[in-house]
Amino acid sequence: MWGFFFVNVKKLKMDLYNLFEQCNYNYSTDSRKISEGCLYIPLKGANFNGNDFVIKAIHMGAAYALTENIELVDNVKVFFVHDGLEALQDIARIHIQKLKPKTIAITGSNGKTTTKELIHSIFSNFTKDVIATEGNLNNHIGVPVTILRLRPHHKFAIIEMGANHQGEIKSLCEIANPDFGVITSIGKAHLEGFGGEEGVIKAKMELFDFLQYHKGVCFYNLNDATIASMYFDDSRNICIGNDSSQYKGVYSQLVPDLKFKLLFGADSIEIESPLFGIHNFYNALLAASIAQYFEIPNELIQKGIKEYIPKNMRSEFLQRGESTILLDAYNANPSSMRLAIESFSQMEGESKYLVLGGMAELGKYERDEHNSLIQFVQDLGFQDKVILVGPQFKECNVPKSFLYFMRVDDMMSWFDTNIENKSVSVLIKGSRSIQLEKLIYRSI
Numbered sequence: 001m002w003g004f005f006f007v008n009v010k011k012l013k014m015d016l017y018n019l020f021e022q023c024n025y026n027y028s029t030d031s032r033k034i035s036e037g038c039l040y041i042p043l044k045g046a047n048f049n050g051n052d053f054v055i056k057a058i059h060m061g062a063a064y065a066l067t068e069n070i071e072l073v074d075n076v077k078v079f080f081v082h083d084g085l086e087a088l089q090d091i092a093r094i095h096i097q098k099l100k101p102k103t104i105a106i107t108g109s110n111g112k113t114t115t116k117e118l119i120h121s122i123f124s125n126f127t128k129d130v131i132a133t134e135g136n137l138n139n140h141i142g143v144p145v146t147i148l149r150l151r152p153h154h155k156f157a158i159i160e161m162g163a164n165h166q167g168e169i170k171s172l173c174e175i176a177n178p179d180f181g182v183i184t185s186i187g188k189a190h191l192e193g194f195g196g197e198e199g200v201i202k203a204k205m206e207l208f209d210f211l212q213y214h215k216g217v218c219f220y221n222l223n224d225a226t227i228a229s230m231y232f233d234d235s236r237n238i239c240i241g242n243d244s245s246q247y248k249g250v251y252s253q254l255v256p257d258l259k260f261k262l263l264f265g266a267d268s269i270e271i272e273s274p275l276f277g278i279h280n281f282y283n284a285l286l287a288a289s290i291a292q293y294f295e296i297p298n299e300l301i302q303k304g305i306k307e308y309i310p311k312n313m314r315s316e317f318l319q320r321g322e323s324t325i326l327l328d329a330y331n332a333n334p335s336s337m338r339l340a341i342e343s344f345s346q347m348e349g350e351s352k353y354l355v356l357g358g359m360a361e362l363g364k365y366e367r368d369e370h371n372s373l374i375q376f377v378q379d380l381g382f383q384d385k386v387i388l389v390g391p392q393f394k395e396c397n398v399p400k401s402f403l404y405f406m407r408v409d410d411m412m413s414w415f416d417t418n419i420e421n422k423s424v425s426v427l428i429k430g431s432r433s434i435q436l437e438k439l440i441y442r443s444i
Contacts, residue, residue, distance in 0.1 A: 108184030122304030187335025277343030321421030357430015358390025
């Protein structure tokens with residue numbers, strides 16, 4: 001009985017994939033964006049239910065549609081599924097296993113998007129047959145959406161994986177079935193969802209657990225102490241970072257941009273990047289090392305890293321008149337905050353300002369981590385020219401020499417008077433929810 005059930009479930013999944021193929025890999029999860037001949041896959045959210053628009057999708061030109069509403073299957077173009085999201089994931093799982101690109105999975109508490117973009121920049125110079133996660137579409141929806149962009153000619157898939165609770169990376173690996181993987185860092189991110197630092201470690205290591213079980217290749221970033229402590233000798237484990245590694249880096253400059261040397265065996269490559277800071281040195285070193293592992297020519301590695309210009313509020317280097325602004329306000333956690341601030345402290349010049357936004361998703365650790373951050377800033381010598389923004393700092397031990405604003409809107413006029421077009425350097429760093437980018441992009 002159970003064998004019969006398993007065979008039928010497997011057949012149902014293949015039937016779904018056959019619909020996807022019949023639609024020439026053309027699909028939509030948004031009933032407002034139906035193209036002629038596509039497969040409509042309804043998703044549900046807190047404020048919407050795609051199943052309500054199945055018939056509309058057919059009328060707009062969808063060749064087929066899936067639905068969780070059994071009453072709609074009287075229509076010959078509509079097929080019943082128990083869950084639209086699971087159907088999307090099942091189709092993606094079959095798709096990537098059928099096309100078999102070399103798949104590189106990337107996760108980590110900090111740096112995963114930048115590392116992914118750097119790897120993609122290098123590989124794109126090497127071959128056009130490569131896809132990568134767009135933006136940070138790295139969750140249970142974003143990963144299958146990325147996979148479904150694959151076509152038979154693609155040789156590489158670079159897939160970013162994010163998580164805010166245990167088991168999520170494991171689930172994403174079961175969809176993407178990666179052959180290679182890198183964990184950029186393990187730090188204090190999403191502490192509330194993971195239940196503390198031990199939970200973060202366990203969750204991120206799910207990628208390496210999957211690769212070890214499936215005989216894949218793990219790239220160990222030994223510059224990260226936690227990852228280094230997890231390393232064990234295995235022919236499929238590749239070391240990056242320290243003196244005993246297959247690949248290591250030596251930097252000559254961290255700010256305002258990067259200059260470093262990648263060393264491997266008796267060879268080396270001189271690399272430059274418009275990125276700044278020790279954290280981005282680690283990211284660029286990972287990208288260059290992985291590219292070298294795949295035997296991409298040195299000049300293409302150099303070109304790919306040099307050509308990558310950070311955007312979307314991730315390590316953006318901006319000039320506003322005489323002001324030099326480092327905008328890194330897409331995301332923040334205790335680990336990434338410290339790395340960015342420490343790197344900024346090494347910049348030349350005395351007139352340096354820190355604009356620090358509150359860090360989200362810390363739960364019961366919120367007050368302690370924000371107090372710890374304040375002490376870290378003081379220990380680095382920032383006794384004034386520090387501006388804290390966000391309700392997370394409200395109950396903290398804020399020194400009198402620091403400025404504090406509850407909301408970013410409250411500090412607009414102060415920023416214009418004291419920062420804009422002045423001969424100063426400013427690091428703007430905080431969680432996306434604080435919206436520190438408003439200080440620069442007033443139209444947002």
